[in-house]
Amino acid sequence: MVKRLAIIGLLSTTVMITAPAQAETLRILTWGSYAPEELVKKFEAIYPDITVEVTFSNNEEMVAKLRATDGAGFDLAQPSHDRIFAVQQEYNIYKPLDLSKINTGAMQAKLLEGVKANTTIDGEVYAVPHQWGTSGIMTNMELAPNIAAWGDLCDPEYKGKTSMRLRRTILLGMAFDMGEDPFAAYDDLAEYQIILDKVADKLIACKDNLKAYWSGGDDLSAMMLSGEIVASETWDSTAYKLYGENENIVFVPPKTGALAWIDTFALPRGGNADDAAYKWINFVLEPENVTIMSASTGAIAAVEGGIDLLPVDKKDAVNAAFSVDDINNLKFFANIPPGIEDMEGKTLEKIKAATGGQ
Amino acid sequence: MHSTAEYDLECDQVSKHFGSVRAVDDVSFVIPKGSFFSILGPSGCGKTTLMRMIAGFEQPSSGDIRIKGRSVISTPPNRRNVKMVFQHLALFPMMNVYENIAYGLRCSGASKDVIRAKVHDVLERISLPDVANREITQLSGGQKQRIAIARCMVLDPDVLLLDEPLGALDLKLREAMKIELKLLQHQFDTTFVYITHDQSEALVMSDHVAIMNGGKFVQIGTPQELYHKPAAAFVAGFVGHTNRWAGRVSRVESGEVEVATDGGLSLRGIVRGTVSPQVGDIVNAYVRPEFITAQRSAGHNPQADAGQNTIEGRVDSILFNGANSRVLVKNRAGELIEADVVLTGDEQDLKPKDEVILSWPVAQTLSFKD
């Protein structure tokens, strides 16, 4: 009870702002650039009685926001596919989807099945795919042509000229680079801890080689474009954007496989505009809208022929980066079972606090 | 000029200009050892600037200041043996009484024992032996005053400057402190330089008073000299109460003049000031109320005495103030004249609307050509 009251106190302002207006309001909680102005205007023109409100966020904050209100305050959320299953079990913030209202036929079958398999609880499906992309390495071919694996970021040849984000992606990438399969070890936490310890040692030793940890796309872009760094762990979409400004900057899928994520559609438990949410989902799956969306996000839509629907420059960048082998070698993020987040968090703290690198 | 150490303080042609304003203009004076010297003038006359130059907070534009015969022009304020009691005293609120007094001794590097002995000694001398551990806020106005003086005197200054320190006190306390200051000065036997715009403070306490106006010293003298023998119209008008008539000289005769006032009176007076007036010159004549006697005219015409001025008038109002009571008399020209009267409380006392004759000696009619 006390907690309830406290939360009401904390969030009273937020709730007041986002309370539904007269006409139906669709409140979307999503990633930056995942609701381009052009699409929102087009959607509102088709459905004049729906007003779209967008809140930009990231995986962790989406979950935290929904958790604070027990899933209220938003009508549609777009976390990555690995942030559904365990989060739902633990905090109960989503509601099951009515697949009959979604044009699942437009979705690429393999991705749809993959997401459904990952997000089904008690026979109910909680998420469907929207866009997918990868995390890997970008490099400036002129200055660092030989970078091809996660471990190359720690190559002393590029001392002080590489970067990474100190988050779970690099832990997993480095684990693969060291010949482990972290996703396979998710079932056995003790074994996973051993892998994490090995990765931590490697990354602590690697600290000295880094210029800084980046924390957002903007500071990463600035460092890369100015030549202050020559290579970094990155999202592919960031690399594609920079490719537009400097053709030497390319995305390289690491030889152990780029890590693939799928951002999904999920309905928050307290949402009260489900129909509008379904309309939005079907709307953005339409081919011409997919192109607009991908132009904004740089990610590939989870529809049949998603790569072909990319804007031309992005398509070139993707084709330049990925061979068929690379696509087959993708490592999709596995569901995060309870406890993993804590272990990874501690490992990251250990790396951050270690002074061995200086 | 004088460079011997018989003078505690000498100012030699001291001037201070702020831009085109001459705040202090060519002031010279000497103050003998152990005397109480006041600088009296209206606000804005430059007396505070002069004092701040003596203390070292301002640098004179020209001239020399000597303390005990030594020039202090290039000595910073903290090295001059001139201490100052500020207008609002400037006691340190974060220190108690003992610490306030000990501050200066600490600065000079005295040992703990010496400080203790001196502080208690000075507290004895200002008859506040028990306040050492009080906070400043716990003191009364008069006590603060004495602590501020003690804080300076404990350092044995050559000269103590006081900048209107009584201004903030109420009337009763101010009267008492005037006497007390005089006694303290005697007791410490130190030269006090006292700045004020209040003539009664200056006259009561001082051995010598300098009247300052417009950045210059107008007259220096004992209080009696200034009162009875003003050397300039400004002094006559500024020191003490006085009646003033403006008029033209109609006759000049061996130090005496006859003045035809603007109100149509004819007065005789003696010439004062540096300039001797000629017939036709504009002069001001000053007469102090205590020299004017007011009598009921009782019907008969006044008989002009050789050494007296007389005019007729009617009592306008009585200003009762015990022994210092006065009447305001309106003459035919409609001018108001103040005269001292003795009011005993019986039937004989003057009352408003009484017809009176005012008379005063010619020798007390001081005439100045401006």
Next chain:
Amino acid sequence: MQKDIKRLSFLLLFAPFALWITLLIILPHLGMLHISLREKVAPRVYEFGFGNYLNFFNEPIYWNTLLRTGSMSLLVTLLALILGFPIAYYIAKIAGRRARGALFLMCLIPLWVSDLIRAFGWILLMRETGVISNTLQWAGVINAPIEFLYNDATVIMGLVYTTILFMIVPLVSTLDGMDDAMIEAGYNLGGNGPTVLRRIIIPYAMPGIVSGCIVVFMLTAGSYLTPILLGGKNSSWFTEQIYDQFITRYNWEAGAAFGFVLLAFTSLVIWGGLKLTGQTLNTTVARS
């Protein structure tokens, strides 16, 4: 009747304050306390216990980060005081009446932009290809670009820059109340510059100094953006730890406990500072 009206107006005046305190401060903190005292044993199953606090003390990374945050905050406070005092003194005592307003305004200008923008401003200046590095190269002082970002010195400078105003304002207001004659008396009675500063000006300004230090210390220890954006590979800040617990690790229980640990720690430091300087909250923060 009269009495009732008085009571009613008192209640009306007091109500907003009481509501504010209760709804936005006391209740959330009670909620946080409640959360911090429960231990997660299984999904959606919690038990009462002090495990989250024990967890803090058992893990050197956590309390090292707290000590680091604390000591760097103290350093920032000290630097803000050393830099802010002359500025405040100049504004309050030396600048003319007219200039004072303008100077005060200039001090306020940095507050018109958000923390984030200010931090990015710093980044633009200090980065390897930034303004300072380029200028120095152009002037021939250095012959290769220098990275000024991503180290503790930059974090401290950035924090001093963002918080110094909160040091200057209370200092100006106390120094402004000081009669100039007090300083002149200090000289007149034989004190030289350092003596007057040490024995008169600083003791007089002590309430302002302490109140400025309290505010700056609290702001610094609780700041988040500046240390994150300017900090280097090894520079963790305790608020970052709390954020991580709450957001990236979904561990509200530990986050809430860390929040209370930070609150207790800063309160302890401030209590110690007040004891050391012989001031009370009444004579300092409440006054200025």
